Amino acid sequence: MKLSELRQQTPLVFNYANYVTPQLVANVVNVIGGSPIMAREIEEFKDLVSLSDAIVVNTGTWQREELPATIKLIQLANQTETVVVLDPVAVAIPSRSVPVKSLISESQVNIIRGNAAEIAWFADVDFASHGIDATGDGDVAYIAKLAAQKTGAIIALSGKKDVISDGESTISIATDVPLLATNVGTGDALSALIGAFNGDSISLDNTVRAMATMKLAGLKATKKVATPGYFSNQLLDELYLLPEEELEDFIKQEVTHD
Numbered sequence: 001m002k003l004s005e006l007r008q009q010t011p012l013v014f015n016y017a018n019y020v021t022p023q024l025v026a027n028v029v030n031v032i033g034g035s036p037i038m039a040r041e042i043e044e045f046k047d048l049v050s051l052s053d054a055i056v057v058n059t060g061t062w063q064r065e066e067l068p069a070t071i072k073l074i075q076l077a078n079q080t081e082t083v084v085v086l087d088p089v090a091v092a093i094p095s096r097s098v099p100v101k102s103l104i105s106e107s108q109v110n111i112i113r114g115n116a117a118e119i120a121w122f123a124d125v126d127f128a129s130h131g132i133d134a135t136g137d138g139d140v141a142y143i144a145k146l147a148a149q150k151t152g153a154i155i156a157l158s159g160k161k162d163v164i165s166d167g168e169s170t171i172s173i174a175t176d177v178p179l180l181a182t183n184v185g186t187g188d189a190l191s192a193l194i195g196a197f198n199g200d201s202i203s204l205d206n207t208v209r210a211m212a213t214m215k216l217a218g219l220k221a222t223k224k225v226a227t228p229g230y231f232s233n234q235l236l237d238e239l240y241l242l243p244e245e246e247l248e249d250f251i252k253q254e255v256t257h258d
């Protein structure tokens with residue numbers, strides 16, 4: 001959906017969040033115009049999925065014992081055709097990849113949002129990482145396309161260059177906003193934004209719009225502040241104030257089709 005539609009429809013975004021960044025994630029959903037809710041009680045899933053427009057599963061602080069509940073959550077979302085976004089934090093670390101493999105084989109994730117190292121794991125390509133961060137170099141457009149073909153999900157690969165691919169079309173936004181990488185949780189918040197923008201229907205365009213929203217708000221914040229602490233607050237303000245026309249112009253100028 002477009003930004004004005006998002007602000008009108010206030011999509012309810014159910015975040016199965018990590019315990020590091022839920023406040024930032026909830027605020028980003030709120031200031032853009034959506035409505036966040038965080039939960040992890042299995043008894044609540046049926047009600048919450050029936051009320052939600054998007055489900056965002058972040059495995060950042062996941063415990064292995066949560067796997068059956070998470071599969072159940074995604075299966076419920078699949079039954080109601082509610083979009084599911086997966087944020088597979090540091091999935092390339094071998095012990096973390098085991099439950100993610102089960103999750104994607106037993107339930108259908110519609111969109112996977114991760115940094116280049118996380119997405120490279122789905123593409124079966126080596127890419128250097130350091131904990132939650134991607135540190136390597138590689139052909140990110142190729143990696144995103146391959147990951148989309150292997151998983152059947154839309155891939156939203158974030159970094160200096162964002163790439164969105166469904167395995168056929170591949171789209172890039174190469175806008176460098178280094179301060180976005182200084183705040184832990186911008187990736188998690190981006191995944192929730194992707195859920196919000198895809199709340200009415202799942203598409204490459206809606207995913208591009210969400211990625212462009214974070215880049216443009218970050219770019220605008222960078223023009224006003226220069227350090228990470230102020231940047232975090234300014235980013236929320238820029239998301240809150242973002243004019244739809246500016247976003248659509250930014251997309252026209254910055255988005256390239258590979």
Ligand SMILES: Nc1ncnc2c1ncn2[C@@H]1O[C@H](COP(=O)(O)OP(=O)(O)O)[C@@H](O)[C@H]1O
Nearest residue numbers: 115158159160162176177178180181186187214
């Ligand atoms: N080096 C960078 N230059 C510009 N933007 C970046 C850079 N690294 C990350 N971003 C932006 O920061 C946001 C979070 O992405 P990323 O840091 O890749 O996720 P994660 O926090 O999950 O590793 C995205 O909007 C992405 O475009």
Ligand SMILES: Cc1ncsc1CCOP(=O)(O)O
Nearest residue numbers: 018020060184185186187188
């Ligand atoms: C530090 C940390 N540890 C586990 S999850 C997490 C936050 C990850 O946030 P992001 O993926 O947005 O950088």
Ligand SMILES: [Mg+2]
Nearest residue numbers: 089115187188
């Ligand atoms: Mg991340």
